[in-house]
Amino acid sequence: MAKRLFLDDDRLFPAEASVRAVARELYAGVRDLPIVSPHGHCDPRWFAWNEAFPNATDLLLAPDHYLYRMLYSQGVAMETLRVPDRSGEAEGDPREAWRTFAAHFHLFRGTPSALWLNHVFAEVFGLDVVLEASTADRYYDAIGQALATDAFRPRALFDRFNIEVLATTESPVDTLEHHAAIRASGWPGRVITAYRPDPVIDPEHEAFPDALARFGELSGQDVTTWGGYLEAHRMRRRAFIEAGATSTDHGHPTAATADLSRVEAERLFATVVGGRATPAEAEVFRAQMLTEMAAMSLDDGLVMQIHPGSFRNHNRAVFERFGRDKGSDIPTRTDYVRALKPLLDRFGNERALSLIVFTLDETSYSRELAPLAGHYPALRLGPSWWFHDSPEGMRRFREETTETAGFYNTVGFNDDTRALLSIPARHDVARRVDCGFLARLVAEHRLALDEAHEMSHELACGLARRAYKLDQPGTRHAAC
């Protein structure tokens, strides 16, 4: 007989009774607050056309690199999991892939993926047995049937999940047609875009030459000149703002920034456009562009996010066959103190700038990022990210940053996901872990209970709304 799937009401709270009691009380005050999702990778197409999702495998497994990387690490071929290759083609039978996944579900013990998935299975689909080989078909069928109903179409899920706002991420060469369609549809869900210019900023991005050409077409600017290129950014940023964007996002190998003279920048840009940039020049160009983006943010008000420190596509064979974002991005040691200085020298003291910095290198929390965010008016510290978006990772984030940066120099939670169905699960984990952290402070008499209540609301949505400038007239949300 299959084992029962059960989400305990006290999950993720510290075990000690007095701490748990406070955590429960705090969590009761925030569990039903709306979801503010200022950074993520959902597909706007879903909400534009509101079509039904296909099946369990192609919805939950094949697009989720957290899942297939773990199976791959234990010898399961990615082809058998319907992970699409470079051409976008996926092999094999979805039901067979799901069976393989179910037979390996024990690999996720102790991981956040298990927490998220069990939440999705139990709360979103109402499943009541544990996923394992013997229940694979039962799952596959139940999920498939649910997905065929109107209640599981994207907009219905968005409403059911109580999402106040959801930001997606698009390239400057995206035409934003799906966002336009959402607005034109009359559906009131707030789905906004964010400006992610990596493909037209990173000379080492495999799509750079094509993206640059398209960038020129879309903007009508001569993007082979430095002036035209910058103007094209300004124009596309304006178009993104019109599509609701409140932020930009920059995924760079390092946090390096630069502050070149106009002449130096022009000369470097010419080299980049000419396709002759060395790796070192590419690095300086990316660095300079962060500072240029900060300058534009001061003008147009977009919040700026930097996500540095990932060695992309580390597995050569996987990259060659399957392309990017396939679970082989690996964090690297990341410096911020020297890297950010050129940008901070120019804009660090600007109160009107909001620069949110993330890290995959936890050593920087207490050593660099909390001290920087606890001093510079322009800087805020993004939440624990990616491999650290997990109970232990979030706990370490609070333990290692709060004492120096406080709570108010942080920006709440980011789910950062392309897995729509897991969004409530992810916010729930974050709220539970933050309440557990606050409860410990209360139990140790380091924070008063009324202060902890206030902070739990701030961490659940207040900080994110303000840091990302989402707290605008017309926003539909409960007081938080």
Place this chain on the structure above:
Amino acid sequence: MAKRLFLDDDRLFPAEASVRAVARELYAGVRDLPIVSPHGHCDPRWFAWNEAFPNATDLLLAPDHYLYRMLYSQGVAMETLRVPDRSGEAEGDPREAWRTFAAHFHLFRGTPSALWLNHVFAEVFGLDVVLEASTADRYYDAIGQALATDAFRPRALFDRFNIEVLATTESPVDTLEHHAAIRASGWPGRVITAYRPDPVIDPEHEAFPDALARFGELSGQDVTTWGGYLEAHRMRRRAFIEAGATSTDHGHPTAATADLSRVEAERLFATVVGGRATPAEAEVFRAQMLTEMAAMSLDDGLVMQIHPGSFRNHNRAVFERFGRDKGSDIPTRTDYVRALKPLLDRFGNERALSLIVFTLDETSYSRELAPLAGHYPALRLGPSWWFHDSPEGMRRFREETTETAGFYNTVGFNDDTRALLSIPARHDVARRVDCGFLARLVAEHRLALDEAHEMSHELACGLARRAYKLDQPGTRHAAC
């Protein structure tokens, strides 16, 4: 109605009942032990002239970079907080500054500053409501009235705080007149100096040329020659020892040490004195001077402290307007294994040398510093420092160093502060956190209760007394 300010007797102890019970018992044995403060930055002038402190703002806020950096990070201008600029001038009205501070006091939730300040408010001033906008004036007036009384003059506070010994920090070109005045006054409080030669050792220090000239005058040596320069150090160290010093202190960007030949050192010194040192040469010179200082310590017995790893004055605009030590020093990644080797090759096996090393890079605790301190006879490991002088920081320090270095290669607590009124609060936090750590070891049967009692006394004052050679005849202290 204002909220009640209340310091719980169990604050900072782990919540679990059996651990808390042991922590309470251990703490009861050390809470009233005298304060040994072997490293800090109080102004000896206070004790020499024993004048009343001015007002809440100029005593508690304007000199405390922990406080104004946090307000600055949230958009409050430093000018409005009476932070003095380069000329030493402070703007604005102290009461208004205090009101601004009070209105932002929630920013410190979860930080050690809140713990320290609430201790000062409740224990030193007897305040019984929480600081917030509505109580700002009540605080300002109450503190002002108290400061006008004799009971709040520096010497009275020193006595009330049960301070056994307090070390200040002076430059070699300080005339030590305040320390002389203290001794001449007949007041028995033990306030000693420490030799901090950075301004005459660091060629990149903005005061270096002037300090060097003054160094020559004070010592009567020709400090433009290597021999005269070293002799000047020996003479000033002797003068400091006469003023009670038992230690030197070295705040360097890195932990680099060097062991040049006499000829190389002379050549390098000529470059430095000539004002022609490159950054790389300046680094080697500082490195060489650490080794020279160690050699002198072997002769004159001064304990040597190295505080490396801070990128000083990171915020250019703040530095230009307000000068150094204004809250924009940021830690950097710091290597010890290779950096200390030249010095350790020469003196690491000397049992008579006591070299205390600190870090702002917590990654070095378990990886480098505990292994080094757990092997070299000359090395000791300084306590968690600066941004890590906090409950979580102290806990991590013990968790990451004890298993490799034990307790006996550490040196107790340093308050490292210029905030006289917070000294009891800081030692109290340290004692509570250490007792909590020991209590966990007891509860997990990793340490016997009688051993934990012994260790709590050692951590509270025994280790500091011995490591800093403060346990001399004539010292007035209870058995510890």
Place this chain on the structure above:
Amino acid sequence: MAKRLFLDDDRLFPAEASVRAVARELYAGVRDLPIVSPHGHCDPRWFAWNEAFPNATDLLLAPDHYLYRMLYSQGVAMETLRVPDRSGEAEGDPREAWRTFAAHFHLFRGTPSALWLNHVFAEVFGLDVVLEASTADRYYDAIGQALATDAFRPRALFDRFNIEVLATTESPVDTLEHHAAIRASGWPGRVITAYRPDPVIDPEHEAFPDALARFGELSGQDVTTWGGYLEAHRMRRRAFIEAGATSTDHGHPTAATADLSRVEAERLFATVVGGRATPAEAEVFRAQMLTEMAAMSLDDGLVMQIHPGSFRNHNRAVFERFGRDKGSDIPTRTDYVRALKPLLDRFGNERALSLIVFTLDETSYSRELAPLAGHYPALRLGPSWWFHDSPEGMRRFREETTETAGFYNTVGFNDDTRALLSIPARHDVARRVDCGFLARLVAEHRLALDEAHEMSHELACGLARRAYKLDQPGTRHAAC
């Protein structure tokens, strides 16, 4: 009166009652499982000749660098502890050395050495008082008497400890005569070797030239040519496999790997054999050899272990007098992401390869090693090692790796010791700490109880058996 020595049944379990109850239950299921020791440094001679051990000092103190490094750090001369010098000679009286050790035993408070030793004293020798100056002779005599009995000979201890398999570590120029003698003896204890080729791979190893010459003699190959040298490795690996080896082990200063062309490799080897390799060339040669070893592992099936990141023989004076492995090896910051890429580009996707990577730099757990091990089929993550083989170190290992790599990309516990008597103590600590970690997950509803039981068995021996290919026919062990 001497204090009672007592091992609490609940030692090392978290104090909170509900967590402790689960930990107890989990531990009850694994405490009596056989010991699988796939990596260590016991002397095979012991089991070959089964002679009695000499005395407490020469068995427990003089060979254990964890112990004498701590005493040395506090000013005790290594000569007085019977630590042998380079010639192998040890000075002084063993009883006097033991007394010195006993008088300093308080230095180990809070360290794993205290846990291990007290386990050995109480469980192996049945001692019931605490070791201190007053009990030194009682200990020395009791241990000496026990060691003279047959019950304390190596094979008897091996059986008593319920060791299923014990791997030792030998150089390629070892003749494996002791392992042959063990097998020839008819004693059924499974003591196997492991191939540790550092002395013939590291051009900077002080024994390199002699070892290389001997390597040629033993293999009958011309090891001055690249082809002959590689063939000699293949032959010696085969001989090791015949002596039971299932693994190789590589202790390198860094994790650097390389993938040179045949021509480049030949040229580099010629430089190395000619004794002309610069430090940079020596590094590339070691790096290349890791990739060559991986290639051979794919052929002959040996599991490959990399132990990087130790700065060997940091204390020059100690090295000159006492030689290597004398407690002055210090960890250094270690990169894996770039370092392992050449090897992983070639072999990372091979499911048939098992490459186990260790670290002394805990920052790499969550940042680099868990992400790498959670993706590459060939990679597994070795347990917390050396300075981190301790309760806090093991806890951090699980907290920082499980969420990204899961449990199944780890390989169980390594005692990595030359201290035979401490082997049960070390495995007991590991089992207790792992059960405590699992119990917390259960109490926080992050893992079901039945899953925790399964994982506790896997962590105790299942993972080690499979990762090291020790689960072969003929193995005598209980179901695990």
